[in-house]
Amino acid sequence: MAAIPYDLIFEILSYLPSKTLMRFRTVSKKFNSLITDPRFSRLHHRRSRDRLFALSAISKHRGSDSLDLRIFLTDENNETIHEFTRCFYKDRVNRIIGSNHQLLCFVLDNSLSLYDPINRDFLELPSPSPRRVRSPHSVSFGFVDSTMQYKVIRWYLSHGSNLVFEVLTLTVTRGCRLEISPWRLSEKHCPYLLRHSSPPVHVDEYVYWRSYDSQIVSFSLPDETFSVLSRPPCLSTKNQRLENVREFMLYGIRGKLWLVDCDNLEQAVDIWTRSDERSSNWIKVHRVGVFSERLAYTRSPFEMLDIHRDFVLFRLLHPNVVMYYDAREKTTRGTEELRGELQLCHYVDGLLSLKNVFYS
Template identity: 30%
Template structure:
């Protein structure tokens, strides 16, 4: 029974679960019981269930060739810019792999999806994932596809990386796959039982009904066959889903619509397709199909839901809350305009989104307290990295070590262990110095073993030799030791 003057635990939980993440983050400092409650798995799930009723979506767009902005478009038509983690240290703009339950997965590598970050925008936390395991220097990388989704049965968030290696003219493509588990915080190589096929590079897996989906193709007897590659996040098995035939010059985009897998067909801009205005290269229609139960030979088929006619060039960029198709229209002399179209009732309306003339993609989003690192791993970063970090050193592990949370003033355990060997070498040098007191200068200044000689890779330790020297001289130099 609750003490006099205090609320019952159930009532307190119900009240707090209605608050935004920003307020809950502040309340964590009120008391340890508050902090324990807010960070408990039960409360995080309860808060997520409420937040999911008010889900929104956000855009990644480029305003100009040299700048990138992440912007929100909320259900109440409010727009807000988001500060992207590590943006100042990257050699290219981050790519959004996916968004699920408030966690956003970013690809921060320069190529081939070699570095990932899990980011909770509402909590202003991110975590750099360990490096993927698949790497074959004997075969050049050909194409890499990625996806991010939630395994409901195991309560686990997973990043999927599918690698297609280059092959000789008479060889079949070699495809390998690996999965990162949010709970175990590590990668596992799995069997990619999809045969000799190629998954279109640059696309992200679309999450529908507990599975990730990509568009793929393979060479058959009758020519190039196109299909959907589906990956079950629970069983971690691949399968192929046939898609309707469509003529050359037609683009296809996979989407999720009201819990079903959907396809949007539209003409490519570079194809000589004449619109009602007679201008070549204008896509003035979009056809929408959904994967549904029917009496087909395989028990399933595609059903045409609806189509939309456009007065100018346009193409789908995403789905808003699985209820509406977001279409980007290119207006001559006016930049880009966005409309929200519901294929089920043909209702559409304009969206007041800032200009995104260069590039744009849309992802669903919901505020949540889901931590960026599961399984009790202390890999959370709450501060932006130093602006002086070396881009050449930047990878998924170095970001973690250079920019780890320093609220208690201590280095993370993993970094402390990796610094132990250089400082042990320093101690040995000092001992050697005492044995050579007839020397006019400290021996380690001229014979300090470099990283290459010792087999210590600078990328691995995330520290430049010059920084090691500065740290050693600044913290350990004692003039009284000079002979």
């Protein structure tokens, strides 16, 4: 090792999977010091973002007070790593939120939990301020690469120009430890009210949502400031008739912001994305025909699960089936009707362990 430049070792190890690196930490003190260096964690994260893993979860109720969640973990080649079933008693899993990093956030009826898919560990997070536990709210979860911090945000229902929210910060420290700070209450000016029926989505270091007046609002996780994005051409119409039959949803998938515009009259959806994360220009990527007898009578009947190059995976809500669209062949194939609720999100390899946590 003494004959090999330190920077070269640093570079080579950054391409290895986390489980291999965990074994390497026991080789020597130098290897352990290198792998637990925050600079190495940041470089390993950047390398890992090119190799996305996927978590698919199908929930099925078992009686009136329990729910079985069947979880499948697959690699970038769609090969199954492992699968298992976890039972949630008297607590329903409402959403599973990815962070473009290692950890996922499980939003349950009565609590929030972190999940590490690599080591299959769960960690229940501290409760927010007692007087707000039962308040109507939405949850966001994201990772700030520049500060190596996860942030969990609870957005509360607002009736004025100020938006009240609570932030839980989880900082990755030396030794790949996770430091959890107390919940912090904040209130900032934001005239665009959050639609709780359209959950916020996370892309890189921003959270996006649709406001009640159909604006696209962004929230910077590092600065905790608000701004408004320009909308794609399909939403710039002043035609009231078109406004009544168009519904759009936002998605954060594979590190990009996507907008799905549902055209109920044409029984089709248009999929848009921005040409660059710093650009205000939107590009229409696909137009997918969705043939459903209930489409013309349903708001947002389409849920996009994944999109990669020329392929789109989506779910029709009526009926509850998963569809696969191939843009090269302009074909759509479906599956049998689902007997449960399907959720899908992506994560990347990482060096954290939920057993190595402390509270500040």
